[in-house]
Amino acid sequence: MLGPTSVAPMPVLAIVAGTALVVLAAVGLPAWRGGRTPPIPAAPASPPRGHLSRLARMALLVRLPPALVLGTRDAFTRRVPAFLTAFGLAVPMMMITIGLGVWATLDNFLSHPEQVGQHAGLYVRPGKLEASEARRIAGRDRDVAAVYPGTDVNALAPGEARSVRVRAIGSSTQPYPFPVVEGRSYARQGEAVAGQGLLDLLGIKIGDRVRLTVGGSPLIVRIVGRTVEPDQDGVVLSVGLDSLAAKDSVPPEYYALALKPGTDRAEVRGRLLAESAEGLDVQAVVNPADRLSIIRVVIVALIAVLALIGLANLLTASALGLRDHALDLAVLKAMGLTPRQVMATLVTGTGLLVVLGVGAGAAVGASVVTWLIDLQGHTSGVGAGIGRPPSPLTLAVAVLIAVGTALAVALIPARRAARAQVPVTAR
Template structure:
């Protein structure tokens, strides 16, 4: 064992740079996987924690006032009931912000089921009749803190001033603004004062189930027990959890996928490096066998060395992630803080480390086995004949290129198996870098071409104290506004009545709204609709089918003619023309107007102009862009590209060492042929550069295909829908490929020139 350790230490000292790169690559892969673990755990942890602590409800129903809800408590599987609580729609006005708010009447005692978790301040008290407790994400969005006064406007336009007593978390619905309206809890007497008309209120009731898997069945039974015409909205715990974990889940999946691919690439790179070291140390291995080492000991020697490097790398990476991870900005740092507070996070680190070390150990097993087969008697090194000249070398001859380039083209592919392995190992990082660039291009597409991803209207105008005719005249006359589409959003029960989705009526048959349709076609008739991927999944239908939904107590039979790109509400959107909701009294009154601007119009200028022209009676706001919430994705993409580039660097070092070893014995011959040291170095550089060029072409082509597939798959899983992927521009791909080839040349030029200047006697000594 002492001899083994001494040999390993001597080998590491002789290859310090290569060993350091292996440790560094393992460390960055470990950091990626640990951050992915933290993000994926944190993706569901907020909902799980809040739901458990609040004793949350699995199903929430909003029903019409006066409906007897007592039958719900007697349904099979229902263990507890929250409410019913009277609710009223309103608008919260905070400085220039106006947000939709649902006021929920709750007593001064915290309920046992679906109990709001007070985070700051205190709960409602009878001594403060004008108090309100705001849901935490809503309070954060409008910058409202404990002790602040907020203005609440009821449906009839009456305003009331309320004092914020506290903020609270809830598992009843997702965070604002992904889930609207926001929630505010008030005393029953306060709600009576703000909304005295019972016809404008609803009842919210939550059902806690013994079996969460029976949510859909119980929700359907609840709607049947009350009557579908009496139920306005149904939401389930699956929808809330999905709304809470979307952002972190995307980051976690990105880090996880890239981390696993990086681990594969790192393992292959280390296997190539180990194989090269075995070939370079044939005489040393033979000497070890001559002094008594068995083949099994030789195999263990190489496995121990590379396993030790993997353990050192993972230890470095896990320490860096544990110490520096909580300091990272945004969701990465927050997730690490929460994850480190979990009792089982150490088990996850150990499991990740075991997987990393095992992967690298298995990758180096084949080179170690080849080392064990080296004969104990040193033999004269002789390579197999190069075989026929490659087509690339023939082409170089036909083009009368300089001799150094011709020899480099020949050397690049005269060993087909080794060349194929090198190209494969280099192509994997290039492939994933292309995928990362595709993710970046998709984010740019959200911001630069929002109409392609369902954001044709960059502004939304809501009349406040302005009649519809005046609002339409003002919007249509405003310079910069190309079209103003009236819109209404209501909740609709899906077929089977197990949950509800948002039904959006936007535009008219005469002036249809330009929905971004990725599959099928747009709306033409009043009985047609387009749906987001999330809505199609909830309704279990596809494009071309008919569905029956219950909206506002009225059944609607609609033909799904297209799938639209829907970045809002996790894609749970069913869109129709406003004509589809026309009743005996005509078209419903628009709740808002979606404003499509003329090319070149500045959204901020149009917004300011409309606000001034309407004297504040038009609440004009920019349409939320989901790309604004995915800023951390760009940071992650940059980090992943750096990690993959480092892995590619390791493989380039390995390929260069192989090329130099092959040319060590050729230096004297090439000099005798008249080649200068610079030309000899050019031979090595040309061979490595050509291998890198082929890897770039292969990896980029596969990466473009994989990028579109992975991004569209994530879009489908998130409810937005497939069709959002953007391919990086050809110039971007060309620049990335040129940088990769240039990096390969820079990596191998220095050692190649050093080897070319070596004395001829050193080359002869290798025979």
């Protein structure tokens, strides 16, 4: 199953290094800006150059209140600080969106186990009974939809020191419904589907023929499809049971039971054990997402850290911006703006940058999260086709929470600035 052995070390190191660089950049940018700020801001000889932005012109056309118009104008007057503020919020939001995509992928594993090769809910081994008796007991249960006989054997590939897992399950006329993401499933003897790990190991592709040796007998199959394969790092070849030699396929080692929708696996397992007088060995299939539950804890911790980094960056940028705008605030107050109007001006200018940064980060994260997860799946041998982006509702809620929290943090320096006294030199 998906676990520590299925994760390639290089992508993990790359992710760790990339995360460290992002954190250093998010922390270093506001520190660098703070270090370049003089202890006493100098009075500008002339107002900042530039024209009104289109957003500010639109605010004038729709006759917004003066405080909002001034805030819209001030948001993009100093373009470099505005870009750094928006970028400092976009990067953490992008990483948060990627984390939400990983969470959605795990949820998809739980709700659709058949997409990771778990169409069967139970595996029954004959145990103390004959194989035919085990199949008879399993097949007549009212909640069993289909029974697939199966056998797992090890095979040797030419030129390879390690063995290859061959999973013979179902038959050519009744193939096991593997999640085939490229090509098709096997439909006749001599056809097979393979995991990405096996394709990479043997250097083959869909349509090629493979010659293996199973217990001294040759097995020549044609690869007709690629499956999502969480077992054995994807180094698995899946064929019909009738593709193996008779000595390797009879009797089957186990029976995979596909249950009807909404069936309680524990209840079916109990009935099978009771009917067989504890003679059967009945095991429930373990979902890969259950083994990766620790990742959810990591995602929550990562989101918390990234949120704190983004808010700290915003708070630092707001404080530095207010320091640079000290004379502007004095002019606004001298013009007669009330403290609330001054606060609305500051929050509007910061809020536009917040919306821009959070929206851009969420958009970029949503556009690359599926590709990143599939890249990790391809590298680890599981195969591409498992990545899922966060749902639109989840993404919208995350954006709203991020924007609302950022605006609440921006209110802190804005309220202090609105209550500050006008310097005598500005009167």
